[in-house]
Amino acid sequence: MLRAIYPGSFDPVTYGHYDIICRSCKIVDELIVGVLNNKAKMPLFSVEERVKMLKEVTKDLPNVRIIPFDGLLVDFAERMDADMVIRGLRAITDFEYELQMSQTNHKLSPNVETMFLTTSIEYSYLSSTTVREILLSSYHRPLQLSLKRR
Numbered sequence: 001m002l003r004a005i006y007p008g009s010f011d012p013v014t015y016g017h018y019d020i021i022c023r024s025c026k027i028v029d030e031l032i033v034g035v036l037n038n039k040a041k042m043p044l045f046s047v048e049e050r051v052k053m054l055k056e057v058t059k060d061l062p063n064v065r066i067i068p069f070d071g072l073l074v075d076f077a078e079r080m081d082a083d084m085v086i087r088g089l090r091a092i093t094d095f096e097y098e099l100q101m102s103q104t105n106h107k108l109s110p111n112v113e114t115m116f117l118t119t120s121i122e123y124s125y126l127s128s129t130t131v132r133e134i135l136l137s138s139y140h141r142p143l144q145l146s147l148k149r150r
Contacts, residue, residue: 004084007034007073011043013053014131019120020088021058030063032080037070074109085114
């Protein structure tokens with residue numbers, strides 16, 4: 001059984017995240033969406049809210065589980081008995097960071113591989129940071145970037 005983790009803060013959950021989740025769950029037997037509780041950041045949504053959002057949008061994907069975590073990703077992967085980490089890439093700038101993280105994770109846990117999926121073109125401009133800034137702004141025209149509006 002191939003079990004993978006798709007980790008992130010998902011603050012908020014975007015269509016880009018959902019795209020990666022849908023594509024990933026077709027590749028693996030079980031996909032664990034790991035919702036990071038990063039104490040160094042001030043999130044717009046609590047971990048509980050993000051988990052709830054993700055459970056709602058993935059309810060029709062039977063091989064997807066949503067689990068919050070904190071600490072190192074490799075420790076979480078070990079606890080979940082995961083073989084793979086899935087990461088989405090929007091641009092070359094993402095790749096530089098993700099490559100460094102992948103290599104570090106592989107050094108810490110050689111049995112866990114990282115697989116990169118490029119974001120579908122229609123979502124390549126989206127980031128949680130951008131969506132969060134729009135949600136917090138005075139922009140009031142209809143715009144569906146996030147799967148949840150606060």
